[in-house]
Amino acid sequence: MANNPRRGFSHKEPSAGKSRFWIRRNHADGPIEIPAGLITGEEPGPVFSLIAGVHSAEYAPIAAAQELFRRLDTKEVKGQVRFVFIANLPGYRTRSMFVNPTDGKNLNGAFPGDEKGSHTEALAWTIFEEVIKGSHYLVDLHSGDMIEDLVPFVIVKTEGDPKQDQRRLELAGCYPTGYLLNPKPNAAGWNSDGATFACAQASGAISCMVEAGGKGQLDLECVELLVQGTLAALRWAGNLDAGFPPVDGISRAAMDGARQSGSLDAHGSTRPGQREIAELRKVFADNPGLFIPMVKAGQTVRAGDPLGTVYDFFGNLVETPLAPKDGVVLLVCSGPAVEPGTALAGIGVFA
Numbered sequence: 471m472a473n474n475p476r477r478g479f480s481h482k483e484p485s486a487g488k489s490r491f492w493i494r495r496n497h498a499d500g501p502i503e504i505p506a507g508l509i510t511g512e513e514p515g516p517v518f519s520l521i522a523g524v525h526s527a528e529y530a531p532i533a534a535a536q537e538l539f540r541r542l543d544t545k546e547v548k549g550q551v552r553f554v555f556i557a558n559l560p561g562y563r564t565r566s567m568f569v570n571p572t573d574g575k576n577l578n579g580a581f582p583g584d585e586k587g588s589h590t591e592a593l594a595w596t597i598f599e600e601v602i603k604g605s606h607y608l609v610d611l612h613s614g615d616m617i618e619d620l621v622p623f624v625i626v627k628t629e630g631d632p633k634q635d636q637r638r639l640e641l642a643g644c645y646p647t648g649y650l651l652n653p654k655p656n657a658a659g660w661n662s663d664g665a666t667f668a669c670a671q672a673s674g675a676i677s678c679m680v681e682a683g684g685k686g687q688l689d690l691e692c693v694e695l696l697v698q699g700t701l702a703a704l705r706w707a708g709n710l711d712a713g714f715p716p717v718d719g720i721s722r723a724a725m726d727g728a729r730q731s732g733s734l735d736a737h738g739s740t741r742p743g744q745r746e747i748a749e750l751r752k753v754f755a756d757n758p759g760l761f762i763p764m765v766k767a768g769q770t771v772r773a774g775d776p777l778g779t780v781y782d783f784f785g786n787l788v789e790t791p792l793a794p795k796d797g798v799v800l801l802v803c804s805g806p807a808v809e810p811g812t813a814l815a816g817i818g819v820f821a
């Protein structure tokens with residue numbers, strides 16, 4: 471299959487087919503180049519967009535998006551499935567954590583972007599215009615970044631409209647994770663401003679964000695979790711027949727997450743065993759130095775429990791960060807070298 475340059479999904483041919491292509495734009499600080507894919511089915515159906523690589527050292531999502539594109543066939547798909555394989559390609563090619571090295575900005579908070587803005591802002595604008603606009607459904611695949619370990623979870627933003635919120639929860643429930651983060655309005659510590667899925671939601675799509683994998687590694691069980699969850703989501707959305715293909719078994723990572731949640735109650739989630747989290751409280755380093763964690767992703771903690779220790783450059787103990795609330799360790803810093811402001815852990819507070 472040729473990798474032909476094209477402008478984007480808004481310039482797609484209406485006929486059925488499967489293609490890989492570049493979405494390209496010029497920018498003063500360097501070209502914007504996004505490897506993308508499109509499967510247009512023979513029968514009509516919704517537009518479902520799958521985005522990976524907003525954080526470019528999050529490899530399980532990138533591998534999962536590529537695997538799904540290979541697995542799916544034009545004859546099986548109804549409507550249109552749009553793929554962004556690697557949203558932040560400058561970051562991927564330089565193995566950058568969190569940011570686009572061209573301007574040092576985090577693409578995850580940059581949506582809907584700015585056509586005339588910095589490289590990251592123009593990149594976000596391009597993805598918004600070419601991919602997100604016109605999508606009925608959008609899933610943004612993430613993992614822990616290069617120095618983050620996490621237990622798989624899915625993120626939604628319910629807004630008080632019962633019908634739409636139910637559909638958001640159903641989409642999120644397609645992913646076999648142990649936890650569902652649904653931050654309450656004005657919840658401390660984390661918000662979804664500028665994220666793809668929140669931006670898609672504001673423009674009318676049903677959307678969620680999924681987290682599986684991390685530490686700069688390619689965890690194949692997490693790849694499979696993301697693949698199986700997305701196949702379930704495509705069936706739920708009507709892009710695949712209800713019978714295609716059966717999800718046979720849930721990956722061990724997901725099972726661990728469900729087991730560690732300690733509850734099979736739904737708590738508002740539509741997925742049995744998926745426990746709802748109301749807040750993600752991140753704990754940050756105050757000093758530069760070396761961090762040794764005392765907790766693992768997926769472990770439950772009580773308020774005041776030590777999360778690890780930070781030593782200065784000479785080995786003096788300078789910090790013992792504590793859990794701010796009861797909850798589960800959704801993510802923990804797996805890279806020892808920390809700076810003031812480095813997230814050492816993220817505690818999910820149960821709803």
Ligand SMILES: [Zn+2]
Pocket residue numbers: 524525528578612613614615
């Ligand atoms: Zn991410």
